[in-house]
Amino acid sequence: MFNSADRASSALRPLDGVTILDLTRLLPGGFCTLILADLGADVIKIEEPGRGDYLRAFPPLGKTQSALFTALNRGKRSLVLDLKAAAGRAVLLDLARRADVLVEASGPACWRGLICPPRRCTPTTSG
Numbered sequence: 001m002f003n004s005a006d007r008a009s010s011a012l013r014p015l016d017g018v019t020i021l022d023l024t025r026l027l028p029g030g031f032c033t034l035i036l037a038d039l040g041a042d043v044i045k046i047e048e049p050g051r052g053d054y055l056r057a058f059p060p061l062g063k064t065q066s067a068l069f070t071a072l073n074r075g076k077r078s079l080v081l082d083l084k085a086a087a088g089r090a091v092l093l094d095l096a097r098r099a100d101v102l103v104e105a106s107g108p109a110c111w112r113g114l115i116c117p118p119r120r121c122t123p124t125t126s127g
Helices: 004-010 026-038 067-072 086-098
Strands: 019-022 042-047 076-080 101-103
Touching: 019 026, 019 086, 026 042, 026 067, 026 076, 026 101, 042 086
Parallel strands: 019 042, 019 101, 042 076
Antiparallel strands: none
């Protein structure tokens, strides 16, 4: 007989094999992608150099960062990219082409001229 912890760790989760590119900041986007990670998605969180996500400094603070940031980003991978530099934009576009889903909360005005029009960020994978 299995207990619930055994089932959860050994069972396939609904989003196993799905890659999510997380360009969000603050609570709503972080919570959204946390749920996706909990459901099995491979979430790659993109942060800006130096500062990172604003929630890193939000109280209460642990030894190195905010407890809220730690809780919202469990189960995610993190990558620092300078999206104002050509090299950072190139890495982001490569990741976007490979990802199944891109989650962002900035809106089109923020992306216009910085990265690419939304149509260029459309993943090329199908299925």
